[in-house]
Every structure is written in C-alpha cells, then in structure tokens.
Amino acid sequence: MKYKAIVIVLIAIATLSIINSCKVEESKNEQVLFVGTYTDGESEGIYKFNLNLGTGELTNQTLVAKIKNPSYITFSPDRNSLYAVSEVDDYKKDDGSITTFRVKDTSLVYVEEQSTHGANPCFVGVSKDGxxxxxxxxxxxxxxxxxxxxxxxxKPSPQIIDHKVLDSTRKAHAHMASFLNGELMVSDLGLDRIKKYTASNNNFIPSNQKELVVAEGAGPRHFVTSNDAEFLYVINELNSTITMFQKENGKYYGKKTYDTVASDFEGESFCADLHLSPDGKFLYGTNRGENTVVIFKVDETTGKLELVGREFVKGDWPRNFTIDPTGKYVLVANQRSNNIVVFNRDAENGTLSFVSQVDLPSPVCLKFY
Incomplete structure (x- = not known):
C-alpha cells in the first residue's frame, strides 16, 4: 500500500508538471493586446485580447477598464503602469483627462485620474526611464x-507647453508628444511643425533646433525614427504624404516627401499612423479613406523610401496599427467598420496577407503588453 501511494503521488506530480509545462508553452505562444476605443457607441473602454502567434487569431476578448474615450493608451517601460487619455473636453471645463492604471497579471487596477489641462487629448508618451x-x-x-x-x-501640476501662442493665424493642434534622446518632440497638425524641446532645470524649453517644418497644410500627425535616430519620418494627415528628415550635425533637415495614396485614387483620404518594422527595413502607414496600409522599403544607408505597395485593410477608416513584438503580424484598428484585422507580414518583402479579424466597436489604439 505504501508503494502504491508513492506511485500515485509521483503520477500526480508528473501530471501537474505536464499541465504547467503546457501552460508555459501556451503563454510563450501568445501575446497580450490592449485596445483603446471610442465609447460614443457600444464600446465601454479598454479591452484585452490574446494573439495566438501560431494562428494569428485574436481570442479571449475582455473588458479590462470602463473609461470614456480612451483613444490612446501606452505602458510605462517596466510595464507596471498603463496611461490612458480620455479624448473629451468636459472632465473639467475645456479639459480632457489622463488615467493611471496599475497592471497586475495583465489586468488593470485603477489608480487615479487627473486633468490634461487641455481639450481632447489624443496621445500620451512616456520617457525611456519612465x-x-x-x-x-x-x-x-x-x-x-x-x-x-x-x-x-x-505628480499633479504638470508643465504646460502652450502652442496657441506661437501663431496668430493658424490654430494649434498638438497631436503627438514623444521623448527622444533627452528631448521632447511634439507634432502640431495645425501649425505644420514638429516642435523640439530640451530639458532645463526640471522644465522643457525650445531646443537649439526649435522646429521641423513640413509643407503648409500637410498636417503632421505621427512620426518615427530609425533605430539609430539618423532618419525621422513624419506622416502628414491632411495631404496624405510622408516626409523624410535626415540628421546633419545634430539637426534634422527635410530631404524628401512621398505620397501615401495611389495616384488614381478618387475621393478624400487622411493619413493616420506610422511604424517601422522591428528590423528597420520597412515603413508602414495607414490611409483613412483609401483604407489601405501603404508599404515602403527603407534604404538603410540613405533613408530613402521605395514603394512596395498597398494592402486593403478589409475595413473602414484604419486608425492606429501595430506590429507584434516578433515582427510576424501587423494588426490594424478599423474605427468605422468596428473590427481589428490581423495580417501576416513577409519579413523579406514587407508585404502583408490577411489572416483573421475580430469585431470590436470603434477600436482606435492597439498596444502589446
């Protein structure tokens, strides 16, 4: 009987080991995706999915935070916090809000909400050190x-950098704020500028190169740099272009502008998001209206772009998109058709092929945990 009991215990231990091993293998084969949405329809806030890296399917949809219009979300570098802006103008009079969540086992725990001291916040960026x-x-x-x-x-009482005072004829529209090499860079869609600020005495002041200029009426929306920061690419919402800047003597200078929509496209189209592939060899951008992802090959020496093609997003109004950490999949949030589409990415050619899609009301921001 004693021998039999030992055998039973050993079998139980082995079974648990197999189960745990399967769970570990399963977790390695999945990535957790968080999704920000607009809540003026059926959506309730921030959602979570699991992306199966083998099949490219999104599963286990879960509402993780009820919050109004979390149109942009991002994580702290240590992944312990998630920050979400609420794109509203009534948190306080003419103010939107930013909410801090603690991330616990891929669930969100509310911490606090405070004003962004301006209406309709649409982006939140975090410095490399958090x-x-x-x-x-x-x-x-x-x-x-x-x-x-x-x-x-x-901390309360943030520094407010006001672009409204910079131009008396055009209306300022800060659209992206990102930290790069100790500087704060802000794309302003209304001013057709990317403003640069340097840290000084616990505040940010205009840097030596105060701004980067794009064509009048272009409407710079998002930007991204090459891995070595020698090249900077700006996607312009209003004239559907991408402007390439190159660094010379520590400053960026505009070199070339590329169209994102096809020359024979008829109708209105507005650019949205922009990302480089993890290896830096391909640049992708979304076109709302043409409803495509435009694909460019990047010359890593000159930074110049060569058109590869455009992929229909199988939906309407592609807003934010993301590339999973392995570089295998591109996921696109189609705001108006209420779906997230997964494409397989050919690492050698940069091209995309449809894999799967899932329904979700008004998805506008995709972030992998």
Missing part, C-alpha cells in the same frame, strides 16, 4: 508634461 509622461491635447493646442513617481503615479 520618469516623464506627456499628453498632447489636440483641441487644447498644448502639451502637459508630468513627473512620474517610482510607482508610476503622476
């Missing part, structure tokens, strides 16, 4: 820069 968080207020035409504590909480 000490600074910046929210871009589109309608407010300004940027709020917060200091973050060690636990990720945001």
């Amino acid at each position: 000490n600074l968080v910046a929210a871009a207020n589109y309608s407010g035409g300004n940027v709020a820069v917060y200091n973050a504590l060690e636990n990720g909480n945001l």
